[in-house]
Amino acid sequence: MKVITAAAMALASLGSVANAAAPTATTIYTGGDILTMAGTKPAYVEALAVGGGKIVYAGTLKGAPRGKSTRVVNLGGHTLLPGFIDTHGHMVYFGKNLVDADLVGTVDVAEVLARLKVQAAKTPADAWIVGFGYSAIKLREGRTPTAAELDTVAPGRPVLIVDNSGHLGAANAAAFAAAGVTAATPNPEGGVFARDSDGKSLAGPMEETALNLVRAKRPPFTGKLADDVITGGARLWASMGQTTAQDCGLGLGNDDIAIVRNAIDKNLLPIDLYVCAKDSVTDALLASAKDVADTYAPASANAMVSRQDEIFDQAGVARSSAQQLLAARPDLDKRYINRVRLGGIKFWLDGSLDTAWFTQPFTVNPPGKTGSYSGYRQIPDAVLDAAFDRFWTSNLQINMHMNGDAAADQALSAIAKAVAKYGMRDHRPVFIHATVLRPDQIAKMRQYGAIPSFLTPSIAKAGDLADKLWGAERAAHAAPAETFRRAGLPFTFSHDAPVTPSPSILEVVDAGVNRIAASGRVIGPDERVSPYDGLRAVTSFAAFQIKEEKTKGTLEVGKLADLVILESNPLKVAPTTIKSIKVVETIKEGKTVYVATGQQAAATQDSELVDNDDAHTPAPSAPLSPTARQTLGMLQAAALRP
Template sequence: MSLICTGAACAATPAADTIYLGGDIITINELQPAAQAVAVSKGRILKVGDKDEVLKLKGSKTRVVDLKGQTMLPGFIDGHGHIFNVGFQAASANILPAPDGTVNDIPTLVKILRETQSNPVTKKLGFIIGFGYDDSQLAEQRHPTRDELDLISKEVPVLIIHQSGHLGAVNSKALALFNLNKDSKNPAGGTIRRREGSQEPNGVLEENAFFGALFSLMGKLGDAENQAMVKAGQDLYLKFGYTTAQEGRATAAAIKTFGQSAQKGDLKIDVVAYTDMASSEASMDSPWVSRAYKNHFRIGGVKLNLDGSPQGKTAWLSKPYFKAPEGQTADYAGYPTFKQDSQLDDLVARAFSKGWQVLAHVNGDAAIDQYIGAVRKAEEKLGRSDRRPVAIHAQTARLDQVQAFQDLGIMPSFFPMHTFYWGDWHRDSVLGNERAQNISPTGWAMERGMIFSSHHDAPVALPSSIRVLSATVNRTSRTGKVLGAEHRVTPLVGLKALTLWAAYQYFEEKDKGSIEVGKLADFTLLDKNPLKIPREQLADLVVTGAIKQDQQVYQLKAQTQAQSPDKLSCATSDLCLATAARSLSLAGVIHAHKPADEPGGEHGHAH
């Protein structure tokens, strides 16, 4: 028997505003993994299927976009980053090492910063600012000191920001302005490094000692400068195909600026902010706190910072660093932000009681233990609920901690880009070989059927979705060594960590993360299909366009191909979100879901 659409039934299906075809379409929907065409109406996906069927929705005003052989995917979603600070980075001198900059020794750093004295930001702030130096990549294998920064200027204060964002260095003029001297005490959760044999600061500031200096500078920026930072950050994210971005640990100034940008209609992509609960909890009274975006902005919850960075050797570990940093003894293992567990316990419990999602920066395994303990106590007190707490970075998570994540419903957002940028440094100086092999342990998560997101933590690294994908899949260091082969995943899994699973992290899986009927028409365009090229070539992919709710927001080229069943959806399926949990092999084979009572159904695992 055939069913023929007639009369009112036909009229119920509107003509599409846009139809995309002509290239590979990767849907990230296991029940319909590929398609030849996608129809869109009013910013949402109307139909996904073969070209002939989708073209039946073409009306007299329908725009048909030929992708011209490019590949279309769901819009990339930023698992963790700081889009506001990316704008600050864009306004600072680039002192990143290769391949993102040219600073691989201190004399080059000094030369570049000397040339920035006429920089508009220098004039506005009265400071010379550089972003991105990395002591692990400097020929001297150490941080620049006040004496070397004095060579840039003795009259103008100089502040340079480490690539991790967790520490930096200043010259003598800046130390005087910040009133830091031999009598200054280390702040809680921070360290003022000293000259050898004395208490005189050597110019290097860690964690809260550094943040106080940096935030006082950023506070001098006016509305116009802050708006420019938002635009610069957004433009860079668009270049890498992101249609949803995060502002992690948002300051009051950042919240104000994003709110203004949203009200003016200046945001082209969605931005979800997480306020610093320890210092800016008042921001959670804002009308922007919501699970729904208003003009592309919302506050999604709170951020807690529990420790520092492993590459800067300020992350809080349970065992000592492989090689202690300058000025520390052999038993040095970093330090916590919250010296008393009860401080963190109270914050997490209060956030849970108010229904706020919690994101916690936890790099060291001791910090992860502290967070797990706080979540466990809060759940024992308040009961289990769909809160989706997130462990940001979880760089040195142990196997037992990954199991605890699963038991407590904590979702990890891993930072596999570390394997490229600092993999060799972690192995040879920070953690030693065994711990370094297991940084960002995605393999352990996959073994347990867990989902995770992957992120760039910009401006710690450029917000390069392509490098995130390549690092998650390949885990190759700067010297070409694979770090933790058992944690490598398929390109498909790498894409899910940038799309559907990241959407779940934000409670947005019903609207984003896959190309399915009813979801937002958020798309990223690539020059090649990442599922059809050797994994070693992933780093060479180029983002050629970004589309936000059917609006081109970045240079559009085009794409499509493939084939798919006509009417399949897993938009409301919990199983579809947990595709790592069964029948997704590390060979990259995609299997449709099976009911739990069928062979291979429900609770299988990744091999």
């Protein structure tokens, strides 16, 4: 990236007068495509000026406001866009996986066990042995390893594995014992502990909420390892061009809140992190958030006064502790403190590819399922209804994981009850994945202002299997982005990493534009969107989803200088090559937080935040798996992008 002084540009700007309404810029970008993402059609400007962490000008180079110290950056033909926004991912969870056994690509049970044994040799004797990323359907045996098989990894030590969806897994006897799960433990609502042929003994495999019970008992990450979990994840997200990350489902681990609080206290994050609390830890996370706000942004400094009238509802009944916290600090869910914002609550209404909850049966049952199988719900209606009753009138968004149309029905029913009681609000409930939706459901989503966040990489990675299990009709209309576009409705794309191995936003866009499955077939050609609309799904629409459209998502004056510089313009390359475009630089509020190998940072650097492929990348506190090494290697060589 070539940086030129303002004086060197004097001849080019001779006779020009700086825009009197705009403050002097610290940096002006020009010399490449600057795609603003403002509007329904592509719009470009010749120059973009930033100062004080914000965009101060967008227009012609001649009109850009400059002073003696203004730097003019020649993009060298590269493309400048708004920084990408993660609309559904698990950055903290991903950071933990960086030090776990990599089970991605395993072909049989023997290979799963072999990789776990390697991990066991690297792991302290008092720590759990954990692996992530296998796919039972793709293993030669077509099943998940059993408890007895996992016992052979390291006798007497807890062993836990989680599949690539994050919804299925297995544990050995020691892990079950550590979690307090016995043969007498009943299946939790929305989950299953597989049993041996006697119908009583724990077989090892677990589904959904049963897995969560065991996963939550893993010993916490502390000290430097806790630092590395969040900084490793943040730096990887930044290397993918993301200036706003997300962890939606914080609380899956019993140490998640402490890890995020540690990051706030130490100011570790180079990019923003939007957090959604797992429903069961909402009150605890809100209490922590209030303590953070009181510590770093005292109410008196912001003229915030506890509204005692909101401590009780209209009937005089005391509100929940969460509602009281929000009443005491109405800004609690609206502001970032040291780059962290508590923005939502997460509910899982159903499961993954083989446990999605449908109104009609699967076309072909997944392994182990018999009879007329339609998947199953994870929570009762009453739980979701109560959440909407508590939070519909707050700024705290309810995010709901759903794959099947029966789960979407449950969500819409809960919203309808809240609207009937409190009226319409600008709540923007998020339908995470929203994989299969009926036309009548889309109409109701429009009515209630609900936004779908489509997991487009699942089409590329599991489209063939969905076509088999769900049937061609449901698979063809999975993640119906083009239907939403034609209806004039916002939609977003997400990677859900680590459910997908990489948090690559360009891979997400590519999948939504092309919908090409592993077999090479196009799954649902009528639901493909244009490259521009694919970019809207991770910029302007993404900002709208998280209620930050006033400050993020487009290159417009007054918004944050959250930027990404790409090697090529996604609108000017073959659509099937979008995922191969390299991120050259990521800029957060005017400061470079990632720059690729051989590139000079365009923005003012902060040595504590910048991740430069030519600079030192702190090593994690434990050995990394092969996938983890490759993942962190993306910070050291842009060419490693998958």
